[in-house]
Amino acid sequence: MAYSDKVIDHYEHPRNVGVLDKGAANIGTGMVGAPACGDVMRLQIQVNEQGVIEDAKFKTYGCGSAIASSSLLTEWVKGRTLDEAREIKNSEIAEELALPPVKIHCSVLAEDAIKAAIADYQSKQGA
Amino acid sequence: MLDFSRSYFELFGMSAGFLVDIPELARRYRELQKVVHPDRFAAAGQATQRLSLQSATLVNEAYDTLKDPLKRAQYLLRLRGVELDAQHHTLNDPDFLMQQMALREALAEVLQATDARARLDALMQDIGNLIETQVARLAVQLEESGAEQLEAAVQSVQKMQFLNKLHAEAEALEADLEDAC
Numbered sequence: 264m265a266y267s268d269k270v271i272d273h274y275e276h277p278r279n280v281g282v283l284d285k286g287a288a289n290i291g292t293g294m295v296g297a298p299a300c301g302d303v304m305r306l307q308i309q310v311n312e313q314g315v316i317e318d319a320k321f322k323t324y325g326c327g328s329a330i331a332s333s334s335l336l337t338e339w340v341k342g343r344t345l346d347e348a349r350e351i352k353n354s355e356i357a358e359e360l361a362l363p364p365v366k367i368h369c370s371v372l373a374e375d376a377i378k379a380a381i382a383d384y385q386s387k388q389g390a
Numbered sequence: 391m392l393d394f395s396r397s398y399f400e401l402f403g404m405s406a407g408f409l410v411d412i413p414e415l416a417r418r419y420r421e422l423q424k425v426v427h428p429d430r431f432a433a434a435g436q437a438t439q440r441l442s443l444q445s446a447t448l449v450n451e452a453y454d455t456l457k458d459p460l461k462r463a464q465y466l467l468r469l470r471g472v473e474l475d476a477q478h479h480t481l482n483d484p485d486f487l488m489q490q491m492a493l494r495e496a497l498a499e500v501l502q503a504t505d506a507r508a509r510l511d512a513l514m515q516d517i518g519n520l521i522e523t524q525v526a527r528l529a530v531q532l533e534e535s536g537a538e539q540l541e542a543a544v545q546s547v548q549k550m551q552f553l554n555k556l557h558a559e560a561e562a563l564e565a566d567l568e569d570a571c
Binding site (some may be wrong): 296298 | 480481484487488490491494495498547548549551552554555556558
């Protein structure tokens with residue numbers, strides 16, 4: 264199966280690969296995994312006092328589409344508020360990367376990851 | 391020739407359950423293969439030949455499914471009406487996923503290490519232990535009925551899928567290391 268140019272670009276030059284301090288109060292961590300393919304994804308956001316995501320990092324072990332989906336998502340969420348980031352739909356990711364139907368679940372995984380990261384951040388704030 | 395409506399367990403004359411006597415399964419598999427093998431029907435009519443081929447395929451499928459713990463567990467869940475629509479299922483167990491991530495990271499670091507072989511061996515040992523633990527859990531969960539145990543079994547199957555993938559990655563790395571030597 265042929266990957267789109269955008270997927271290949273993100274796969275070969277992934278943006279924002281790395282790790283943020285999981286224990287810090289202003290960091291939210293989302294861990295997700297797809298049992299069908301065994302892919303695991305960690306997506307982290309750093310949120311400032313205004314509720315804006317000022318940094319995002321990810322690490323994904325999986326196929327090119329899963330890596331590209333999470334890489335693209337970290338680019339998109341930077342500078343957005345939590346509410347805006349939560350509104351990002353997997354279909355937008357799939358469309359931007361021109362993912363074929365069998366790879367749509369990779370974009371779903373990325374959407375789950377950002378939602379989990381936001382939930383983790385908010386549970387820390389509430390605690 | 392064969393009754394295609396029977397379950398894989400019935401085909402081998404075994405009771406449906408996660409605990410399977412593997413040597414006995416292998417013995418019955420060879421027996422069945424002898425009975426249905428297309429070579430025996432070379433002189434028979436086309437319909438019989440086709441039936442023989444279909445039977446041999448079914449026996450192979452059944453054997454492949456029952457001898458492998460993960461496939462056997464997935465099959466048992468299917469028999470109980472659980473559709474493992476894995477594509478859109480995200481495992482909701484952060485601690486387990488964190489561990490998977492750590493193991494993947496450790497695996498990725500093996501190639502840069504000077505003691506790559508020893509590190510890989512240790513990791514494969516860890517992965518093997520985790521798989522064994524999960525298989526043991528499945529054995530308990532699948533022996534029980536009840537919705538709670540069934541849900542737990544689905545989770546265990548999902549974890550097995552991650553562990554098998556991890557194991558496959560480790561084996562690929564092992565092959566790379568051997569090529570490099």
